Amino acid sequence: MSGSNNILKKIGQGLRFGAYHAILLAGAIVFSAPFVWLIGTSFKSPDELYPPSWFPPMPANVVTSPYFGANANELPIQPVDVNDETWEAYLEKGRETVRGKLLTIKDTLPNFIQPYVEEPYLTDFILGSFFRRMPKELWTSGLNDFSSWINSEINSEIVINAFDAIYRRVALGELIVKTWDAETVKVGDAETLKWELHSDCAKFVPRLEYFNRKGIEVHYDFSKGDHFVVETIADCNISADEFKRLRLSLHGDKSWYSIHAIIDIGGKRFKSVEPIYLQYNQWQDCLWQVYSHEDKSIMMKSWYTIKEIGNSPETPEGKLRLKLEIRKTSYPIVLARKAWGNYREVLREVPIIKYTYNSLLLVLMNIIGQIFSASFVAYAFARLRWPGRDYYFILILATLMIPAQVTLVPQFLIWKSFGLYNTLVPLWAGSFFGNAFFIFLLRQFMLSIPKDLEDSALIDGCGYLRIYRHIILPLIKPALATVAIFTFLWVWNDFMGPLIFLTDQEKYPLSLGLFALHALMIWLARFELMMAAAVLMTLPVIALFFFAQRQFIQGITLTGLKG
Template identity: 35%
Template sequence: MKRLLFAGGLWLETVLMAALATIIVHRTLPDNAGELTWALGVMAIFAGATAFLAPMGLLQRLTLQGALISGACLFILPFFWLVGTSFKYNREIFVQPPHWLPALPREVIRSPYLVKRYVRLPPPPHVGKSRWRGITLALEQNLWMQARPLLPQKELALIGVGSARAVMGPMLVHRLQKFEPSGFWNKPTSAICQKAVAAMTAGRVRSAWERTYRGLKLSGITLTDTRYHDDAVKPADIAWRVTSPARLLRGQPNLVAYNFAHEHGFTIQADFTLPKSVHHLLGITIPIHEDRSWQYVRVSLRVGAVRYVSKNPMFLGNRRWQSLIFHLHDRDPANETNMGIFPLYRRDGGIVGRLPGSDTIQLRLHVTKISPLAAAFYKFTDSYRQAWYADRHWLDYLFNSVMVVILCVIFQVISCSMAGYAFARLQWPLRDKIFALLLATMMLPGTVTMIPVFLIFKHLGWYNTLLPLWVPAIFGSAFFIFLLRQFMRNIPRELEEAALMDGCGWFGIYWRIIMPLMKPALAAIAIFTFMGVWNDFMTPLIYLSNPSRYTLPLGMYEFSSAHGGQFGMMMAAATMMTLPVVAVFFVAQRYFIQGITLTGMKG
């Protein structure tokens, strides 16, 4: 019976570890019932054989260590999911079956290009695998012949007909299988192909093309003057040029094709004339369709005889149209990165040779190829950069949280240790009764005292300041005082008596003898205080109204209210807030666990 229980435990541990390994390798779990049944059966045989063949001592160690490792993996999984989600595109988050690990960005040598944007679905019900392969091949050929004339011929020539067919054919079949009912596939192959070709409209072909196509395109430019009026530059008035190894295919919009097989960078240049004086120019907006290649982009602008450059790192990391908005920093020094407006700084020694014409503008986008490792780093940290730019108060949140945490930890440790010392080691009238009264305050819910305490702090003029967040720590905590009292009662009194005989006073005994002996308990109190104050949301919500005074939990709430639909940014911000707590726990976990057991000491 005992070996049977060990076999069950080993089987559960093996299933959990195999599931985690499958997630790491394949990024998802298999959804085929037959494969799952076979895998579970093999693991059951392995667990049973190990349980009945291994010596009892080894079996106990295997089961215990496996339970510890499995439990650790199980409890770390939510944090693992949090960090992994912060590394993903939004498209990677909302997929079925879910992908637990973020995908590595592909190394892009040529652009434009097509990507595989589908997961092969199992054959429809009542359709065998061999027949399904025949249907798939016939559909890919017929649908490609129907779709090819409907595709953009300029891009198709650059990508290559063979490469386009290899991606678009399976993509069209996948979308057809996804949306057609199961009865659609019970007909002969010729009838299926005929009906599928008839259903393949231009809209469906365009939708499939847009899901797989990646290319770098540029459209018209808009200028903003100092009165915040926008003037669109006519496409005919913009002289676009590119350097090797890129080619510019003019049109509406302009397509930039490049090949980094031999060179590692090129420049896109646009020359045009301002409709107004250069002295009235404030900003510029550049519509761009990125190709998700994660190439590095530097932006520079030459206005008359002055050159401006962007210091914010930018990458071709999206696949849709978006607008790059820049303001000249010397004319508008306001920080508006949270609204997606980036500054262009006047370059030191920026007086250069004047361009032809006093109102001539020269825009340059310098595109540089980066290594696959750098592309992965910039892709995984993209949500963190976006979250950082989206809220200009992050440094304020961090500074306020760190300051409040440090003050609370210091005052809690000092005040609670002094009070605990007085209750545990000193003899004074009504000591035990006052200690009982102190413990009784722990029975009062915080909601009962919330309004009276708020009124007190408001009349003191402390509303919308950080004082209500750390001043109460000066008066200690009933729970921590109780914890330290219990710890001090186990310290031998002979140490105090020896110190008194040597002429040491009560405060000297507290500082030189008791405090060094209480280091584990004080460390536990510091950790508990840190975690409680760092994650405290309610107190800042009640007392703070100015965003520059928010702490991180309240700042996170404000951030989620504004960007709740952008889950990558949300997970990135949550990870940044969680990491300090995780780091403190791993550094001081011995004291953390010891602190949990302190209240159980005798005395």
């Protein structure tokens, strides 16, 4: 009988153990979901944010370009108020109608589009745009009315615009030079620039009509080679000393292949420090700027740096030569580039190193101040006897009930009267005056230390300061680690303090510096960059928890042993 009871008891313990861990696992999944969404969004490009998805789509493994493709938000999407049966019927009827209409108007389309009128992406792109703007009554009026409406809406202009959107290609547009005196010189455009190609795996196809922007397309086939070089020479009477920036209008094919630039102007040669990636499937302005004091400043950087590497005797005087090398890379590197793309832009556009230095300086000074002041005051309350000790301890604890916002204005006036406004001093000097919570935390820990250790030290001739240094501090390391962790979290995430005491952007910590990026990205609707910046801000906190969780838990546990 006792054996059966033991078996049932073990089964019950196992079930409870499994239930507890199942609950913990479910909680971990639920509470980690926002962070997983944050990371997934930080990997997405701007045109992949909608419809919402946990993870970004995989990039195409491009061997030949141009090719066809479309984003998920450009394809037909089922409305939430339409049932599956109706959706399938309308989707099938819509595709049939669009394909038929395209074949009907085929002869009215440009010659380069006619061979692709049966391209599935073209059909779905047009149909997707119709679903987004079709009248709601068509969902109930029947398939014939829906088909008639599509036939009445499709025309050559809609087809050309749809083809432009799904036609992923590399194309070269206008070229503009800017001087240090803010003078803008248009060197040429797709019609006037004479491009040369140095490769057997690519060719030029001028596309000067029908699309909204003219361009010289570069059709390549990397099965015949792993890179190609294009270059142009044009009139440009600007000296090397006057030259500041070059802007090239470029249409990408979303292949994530790299572009390296060499620019000859005014007898000097400049080379790009880092590559530009073909990460978009639309027109973009590629900016190359000469390395200068602006690269060291805190201003937002929208350019890629070029540096002078010597003379260019082969380029005639009064001419500009631009040479671009586009190189194929392996698919794993393409995946890495896409995953790192938004982080690369954040690190390039924002002086993240300067902001991080300011944050680390504040964290270090605050940790030193809190550990010294809180442990010193806690030692006086826990181990020394003096008149009014308990009364003053209660008074210190009472300050915990005062909201921090109440003391902001007095603190601001005090530090400003000392001439320390717009410096980092107000953000760390206060830590050397102690924190009521940390004083309480360390006092509770010190009360758990046996009195005999202190008495033995006094007999051996140690003074109170020596006891504090050689006996108390080594024994309260777990609690000091807790103080350091809490201080790191508070200072690292502090936004209100820097916002009030700092006006010079060069002194911003990471929390306030990324807020400036946040304000800019909201205006530009670059939410993926905001997510990447948020991940960069969060990673140190997560790393701290994983590396210091043992000390943190030990410190919290031991502080309550004696009160």
